[in-house]
Every structure is written in C-alpha cells, then in structure tokens.
Amino acid sequence: MKIVELIPIARDLINQAKIAGKSIALVPTMGNLHAGHLALITLAKQHADFVVVSIFVNPLQFNNPDDFANYPRTVQMDCETIAKVGGVDLIFAPSESHMYPYEELEEQTFIEVPGLSDMLEGANRPGHFRGVTTVVGKLFNIINPDYACFGEKDFQQLAIIKKMVRDLSFNVNILSLPTIRAEDGLALSSRNGLLTDLERETAPKLAEVMNQISSNMKEGELYIPTLLSTAQFALEQHGFIPDELFICDADTLGELTITSTHAVILMAATLGRARLIDNMIVELPVR
Ligand SMILES: Nc1ncnc2c1ncn2[C@@H]1O[C@H](COP(=O)(O)OP(=O)(O)OP(=O)(O)O)[C@@H](O)[C@H]1O
Numbered sequence: 001m002k003i004v005e006l007i008p009i010a011r012d013l014i015n016q017a018k019i020a021g022k023s024i025a026l027v028p029t030m031g032n033l034h035a036g037h038l039a040l041i042t043l044a045k046q047h048a049d050f051v052v053v054s055i056f057v058n059p060l061q062f063n064n065p066d067d068f069a070n071y072p073r074t075v076q077m078d079c080e081t082i083a084k085v086g087g088v089d090l091i092f093a094p095s096e097s098h099m100y101p102y103e104e105l106e107e108q109t110f111i112e113v114p115g116l117s118d119m120l121e122g123a124n125r126p127g128h129f130r131g132v133t134t135v136v137g138k139l140f141n142i143i144n145p146d147y148a149c150f151g152e153k154d155f156q157q158l159a160i161i162k163k164m165v166r167d168l169s170f171n172v173n174i175l176s177l178p179t180i181r182a183e184d185g186l187a188l189s190s191r192n193g194l195l196t197d198l199e200r201e202t203a204p205k206l207a208e209v210m211n212q213i214s215s216n217m218k219e220g221e222l223y224i225p226t227l228l229s230t231a232q233f234a235l236e237q238h239g240f241i242p243d244e245l246f247i248c249d250a251d252t253l254g255e256l257t258i259t260s261t262h263a264v265i266l267m268a269a270t271l272g273r274a275r276l277i278d279n280m281i282v283e284l285p286v287r
C-alpha cells in the first residue's frame with residue numbers, strides 16, 4: 001500500500017494500475033475512520049481490483065470555521081487502520097495547499113449542482129454542497145475511478161453526487177451503502193468523537209426519535225407538521241438542539257405528494273460540540 005500526497009504521483013500509480021488492466025474504486029473520506037468507512041472499503045474491494053482511499057478535510061465544504069477547526073484529523077492513525085485491514089492499494093492524502101493553491105479559496109473554480117444543493121441541509125449550510133461537489137469532481141479527475149463509494153448516511157450528498165455524475169457525464173459508477181450503526185443505534189460518524197461520555201449515552205435518542213416517526217407514519221399518521229413538532233419536542237427533552245427535521249419524498253427530496261411511495265426522514269441535531277445527522281427511508285402505506 002502506498003501513501004501519496006502529490007497529484008502527479010497518484011496519477012502515475014493509477015495509470016500503471018490501468019495499464020495492468022485493473023479497475024479502480026475510490027472511497028472519498030475526510031479521515032478519522034470508523035467501521036462505516038471500512039464497510040465502504042469492503043464494498044470497493046468487491047467491485048474493483050485497485051482500491052484508493054482519499055483522506056482530505058475539505059475546507060471548501062465547511063461553512064462554520066469552528067466546525068472546520070474541531071474536525072478530527074487523525075491521518076497517521078487512519079493509515080495504520082487501513083494497513084491493518086488490508087486490501088487498499090493507495091491512500092491519497094493531499095495537503096490543503098496542494099489541492100487549492102490559491103491565497104483565497106474563492107479563487108477556486110467550483111462545481112455547483114443547482115436545486116438539490118440549496119434545499120434542506122444545503123439551506124442550513126450555505127456553500128456546503130458546492131464544496132462537496134467541487135472536491136469530489138476534482139478527486140474523480142485525479143483518480144479517474146471506475147467506481148466511487150459513498151454512504152447513505154449522507155443521503156442528500158449521495159443524491160447530489162449522482163446528479164453531478166449524470167449532468168457532467170463523469171465516467172464513474174456510484175456505489176452506496178446503508179448506514180452502519182453502533183449496537184445502540186447511533187449512526188457511526190467521525191463527529192461522534194466530539195461527544196462527552198454522557199452525551200454519547202444520549203446520542204442514540206436521535207435514531208430512536210426517527211424510528212418513532214417512522215412507526216407513526218407506517219400506522220397512517222402522515223400530517224407532517226404534527227410528526228415534526230412531536231420529534232422536535234422529544235429531541236429538545238433529551239438535550240439536543242434540533243437543527244433540521246424534514247420529511248420528504250425519498251426520490252425527489254421535494255414535498256411528499258399523493259404519488260409518493262417512499263418518504264425519507266432527514267435529521268440534524270447538535271448535542272454538545274457535535275452536529276449529528278441521520279436519516280431513514282419509510283415505505284408509505286397505501287392511501
Ligand atoms: N455510519 C456510516 N455508514 C456508512 N457510511 C458512512 C457512515 N459514516 C460516514 N459514511 C460515509 O463515509 C464517507 C466519508 O464520510 P466522512 O469522512 O465525512 O465521515 P463521517 O463519519 O460522515 O464524518 P462526519 O459525519 O463527522 O462528517 C461518506 O460517503 C459518508 O457517507
């Protein structure tokens with residue numbers, strides 16, 4: 001396994017693999033790896049001969065400077081974890097100045113997916129998805145993967161990346177994986193490390209509240225304002241500051257309509273220093 005910081009060196013190694021007839025899979029991450037990332041690596045290995053993991057805390061996608069400053073950076077430990085798990089051929093871990101060599105980040109050329117990027121999480125984190133699509137597009141151009149693997153935990157991000165790939169004709173197959181959870185139901189996330197022990201005990205309540213909304217919907221309660229206000233109240237009772245609570249059509253991410261077959265519950269809530277996100281698909285009862 002090679003660990004590479006520079007774009008031309010990564011390109012050379014990928015070209016050699018391609019000349020040898022190998023297919024390439026990319027797992028983009030911001031590091032601080034957990035079992036969710038390792039499951040994405042397993043997915044990549046199932047599809048391709050040469051697996052690349054990128055580790056880059058992308059400044060373009062952080063609209064909150066404290067969030068960027070606090071984001072856990074553990075590259076050395078991540079490389080050791082990946083080496084221990086095995087099966088990864090290349091770790092691409094560029095420096096910020098190598099990815100964005102400008103004095104001001106705003107000088108960088110951006111990729112922007114309209115519509116989907118501005119709603120829901122995008123409305124709450126202005127510029128976030130523009131930063132994600134720009135870095136993912138750049139990684140696709142550097143690594144030139146046949147496959148790229150993403151988690152369904154970032155549901156809206158996945159929808160936006162699929163649209164970017166379609167709209168810009170990137171020659172890459174997008175693979176995805178359901179959210180990997182701790183035994184108590186908490187979605188694994190790098191930001192979970194920011195929780196105190198006590199907050200960590202409370203954190204699974206986010207998924208519990210989501211499960212409760214899902215059960216209510218399956219039983220026929222489909223009046224969204226009631227579902228959302230009940231969830232908001234429950235989260236506040238547990239000490240969360242709810243940030244986003246949405247129930248949308250899982251296919252369009254727009255409002256539920258009479259023809260919707262699946263809803264998605266999207267949640268983001270702050271607990272202590274951590275902003276946690278989660279989501280769940282709900283098959284709607286026949287109406
Ligand atoms: N619990 C999980 N299950 C499956 N995939 C996950 C999980 N957590 C993250 N991923 C996926 O891993 C990839 C890299 O995500 P990232 O490095 O941001 O980790 P993260 O744990 O989501 O961190 P954070 O949520 O704090 O940003 C993304 O495609 C993301 O959707």
Ligand SMILES: CC(C)(CO)[C@@H](O)C(=O)[O-]
Nearest residue numbers: 028029030058132135154
């Ligand atoms: C896809 C990604 C690695 C781009 O920085 C990031 O948004 C993430 O970790 O989900």
Ligand code: BAL
Nearest residue numbers: 030061062128154157
């Ligand atoms: N996995 C999501 C990346 C972010 O919150 O910036």
